[in-house]
Amino acid sequence: MTERREELAANLARVEERIAAACAAAGRGREEVTLIVVTKTFPASDVRILSELGVRHVAENRDQDAAPKAAACAGLPLQWHFVGQLQTNKVRSVAGYADVVQSVDRARLVTALSKEAVRTGRELGCLIQVALDAGESGRGERGGVAPGGVAELARLVDGAQGLRLDGLMTVAPLTGEYAGRQQAAFERLVDLSTDLRAAHPAANMVSAGMSADLEQAVAAGATHVRVGSAVLGVRPGLG
Ligand SMILES: *Cc1c(COP(=O)(O)O)cnc(C)c1O
Numbered sequence: 001m002t003e004r005r006e007e008l009a010a011n012l013a014r015v016e017e018r019i020a021a022a023c024a025a026a027g028r029g030r031e032e033v034t035l036i037v038v039t040k041t042f043p044a045s046d047v048r049i050l051s052e053l054g055v056r057h058v059a060e061n062r063d064q065d066a067a068p069k070a071a072a073c074a075g076l077p078l079q080w081h082f083v084g085q086l087q088t089n090k091v092r093s094v095a096g097y098a099d100v101v102q103s104v105d106r107a108r109l110v111t112a113l114s115k116e117a118v119r120t121g122r123e124l125g126c127l128i129q130v131a132l133d134a135g136e137s138g139r140g141e142r143g144g145v146a147p148g149g150v151a152e153l154a155r156l157v158d159g160a161q162g163l164r165l166d167g168l169m170t171v172a173p174l175t176g177e178y179a180g181r182q183q184a185a186f187e188r189l190v191d192l193s194t195d196l197r198a199a200h201p202a203a204n205m206v207s208a209g210m211s212a213d214l215e216q217a218v219a220a221g222a223t224h225v226r227v228g229s230a231v232l233g234v235r236p237g238l239g
Contacts, residue, residue, distance in 0.1 A: 005049050011231045012037075012053055015214075019225065022218035033218055036081055036207070038228030040065060041235045044072035050231075051076040059083045059102070059226055063090040070097035083169070083226060085143040088112040100125035102169040102207055105145045110156045110163070117162025125166040126157045127207055130192060132185050133173035142171055147192055154196055154203065167205030167223070168193050172213055182213040186220035193221075 015035065023030045036057040039047050047058055047069060056077065060066030061084025070080055082098040088108055094101065095116035104110060104126045117124045128150050131140020138146040145153055150168070157165045170189045172178065178185035186208045193206045209217020211230035218225065229235060 004046070005053075007233070008046065008049050008231065009053055011233070012050070012055070015211075015227055015230050018214060018230075019218065022215040025215075026219045026221075028218065028221075032223065034224045036224055036226045037231050038083065038210075038226050039069070039232065040084075040228065042232045044069045046232060047073050047078070048076065051078055057081060057224075061085075063093050067093050067097065081226075091116050095120060095122065095124060098124065100127065100166060102127040103129045103143055104153065104157060105129045105131070105139070105143050107153065107156055110153065110160055114160035114162050123162060123164055125164050127167050127169040127205060128153050128157070128165075128196075130168055130170045130189060131173075132170055132178050132188055133176035135176075140171075140173070141175070144170065147188075150192055150196065151199070154200060158200055158203075165200050165203045167203045167207070168196060169205075169207035171210075172208075182209075183216035183220055186213075186217045186222060190221040 019033055020030050023033055036059045037050055037055050038059045040061045057079045059081040079099045080097050081100045081102055082094050083102045086103050091112040101124060113124055129144040130150060131144025131146055134140045134146035138149055154165055157163050168189055172182040172185050189208055190206055196203055205224055206222045207224040208222040209225040211227050214225045
């Protein structure tokens, strides 16, 4: 084993232990929570190693970085999640490799994603990104739609050709009433998911929790955690 492979294997084992312990503490089955490894800023060679170590879901947040990486990893048994703020001019590229777009937060994006999904004949999974810190604008600092806008956006995704409504995603807010209260934020997301599933029973994904707060996300009922630095290490440069 190479040094990097050993390092990733050890980190992955530690994260796996954390998820298992959090599931046990919450009285949940381990299979109820899926690990998504956020590989942003790390090279395709790391993605390949992770795939060999059994990782099946990876996430990226910038198309410039993700597109060549996904191309270099074509053929590996991986699901690619896009988790960054998405400009409509990047939709064509992202729709070419993403299996799930977790950052759907406005009607224009739904229209653009649907058009590309139809054009390429690929079904795209969509999560509505919820901004629990959304102010007057109804939008969050780091993307996302205010809770009051979820139902309408979900209806649009559900009615859009080529798109599949999979559920909800959030990033714990740094400001506002949920600042420093990750578990309360994630519980709010799970409540919103309950409302969503009343109208869309299949949209049962709840994506929440990162390296620092995955335990709180599992306790609140998240079905998917997005873990970057705890698996790959400190990110080089921006990310
Ligand atoms: C970077 C990122 C993560 C992972 O963050 P870590 O703290 O490195 O685990 C999760 N979700 C989103 C949306 C991200 O951009």
